[in-house]
Amino acid sequence: MSAEPIVYLNGEYLAASQASVSLADWGLHGVAVTEMTRTFGQRCFRLDDHLDRLNASADQLGIAVDLLRDDWHKITKTVVNHHAALVGETGELMVNHVISAGLNSMNTAPNHSGPTIYVRTFPLQFSRWAAKYQNGQHLVVPEMRQIPTECLNPRIKSRNRLHWYLADRQAREIDTDASALLLDLQGHLTETSAGNFFIVRENTILTPRHEATLGGISRMVVRDIAQFLGVSYEEQNITLPEALSADEVFTSSTGYCVLPVTKIDGQPIGDGQPGAVYQRILETWNMMAGLDIAAQAVEQSVVESQ
Template sequence: MVSQREPIAYLNGELVPAADAMIPVSDMGFVHGATVTELLRTFHLTPYRLEDHLKRLERSAKRAHIPWPQTQRKIGKAALEVAMHNGQLIASDEELGITIFVTAGPNPTYVGPNAERGGIVGVHTWRLPMGLWAEKMRNGQELRTPKTRAIPVDSLDPTIKSRSRLHWYIADREVRAEHPKASALLLDHEDHITETSTGNFFIVIDGEILTPPETDTLPGISRMVVQELAAELGIGFRFTKLHRDRIREASEAFTSSTPYCLMPVRSHDGHEIGSKCPGAVFTRLMKAWSDRVGLDIVGQIVRA
């Protein structure tokens, strides 16, 4: 029985109490991390770019050879129902993060060859922890290059958004062992920049936004928004290979990720980027994004 006073989740066609939403230890999503996933957020407690996230989820499932069990429309409806219910349980000035996932189903070694097949489709929400990003939004974040490299694209397609994130976890712990407030910016095996554990990376050189190629990184929904906003604002935007040394040429840098949208980067490997953080391009982009959604995104975070 689902109570109106407790958060709910969606699991394989049913709305259940969030506390009861779990997957079996025999599922390949747990055993192998064979799960494709999406993380979206709300503005004014309304899911943002839901259709884009669902398209990427289905594309990830197909590329990961995970059976697509339901229609985008059905999963989208479930996401809206869960968000609407759970949004009533938090303050009106707070926002939700929404996670959608699809697993590969039972591991035959654990459950036997004749067990019922089929993966798990789930949706759950969580309150966005705005205070987590307040200091970095005000003063910029510190990025460091770890020894851990990005997985080669011929080993794992980086355009798949999955739960297989161990190398990113290791990379972040590696840099934080010496620099507790830093995050990892991974390179490929030719010293080209890829992405962070949570989002895409951008630098600004001569007023133009540069970001690593679409084939080498996750096709971020927030990156898509940056590209749209840049076009509206008349700011150049280009996908290109970026050697790590190009960061030294940049007047500013920032990352994109669904929960915080954009975050300025103050330094990389101990070297300050530009003369001001946040920079002018970052500020223009965030103002335009805020105008789109009718909410001061930076203010919402720094006031938390």
């Protein structure tokens, strides 16, 4: 067994340090789709939902993939189990599935045609959000706007992160601890670079319309939990003033699951503390995951610092 993580790349399992793609690969130009799945107890959470979205994104780009669902499961399990043995029983992983359009036809290597497919893993970096479960996160609305749906279907989860990279840079010039929350061209809030956005008003969870944002897997979980808890859940256009006056604000994402937002553009949300609806969602997510998500993040962030 390799003493380092392995990567699946175009039909082979390779040591991560030995895996490489051609400089002619379309993925280097952003013509690739991707998924990030996390583990709980070193088992992938909602893997089939992520694979469904991955294949749907590939279809949107016209990329033909001949792997069946069982193939994806076998590949993922092999890569995850190998790395899990290296990080120890308490470690958790992020699993990255990527499909690119393959090699540029103007510079095609003679031994490869079709898409480039790889699956890799890396440890969750709990220290990025451990304190935010209790203290909340800060968001800033930058000058950068969401790419119009007429230009790029937001339901394609692509490797092209340029506008998000610039948006987060703009946000952190204002608040070094903030992430960007983008408006669309009509002035409606959309999403962050890593997750979906929600506000709570009169015990109703409101989230931007699915036509304008990525169909987040964690957003699906929030919707399912809301139904389980008997909390109203609606999609609608949300303006910045509506968010600033909300009872609560939170975001969802695969890595951290759900986090409260306590400031937007430097203004406190509600009483500036994580709200009751967020707490109920996190507690229910804990039951689904089979562990205390926030406590695990705090404990593992201590391990990371040692």
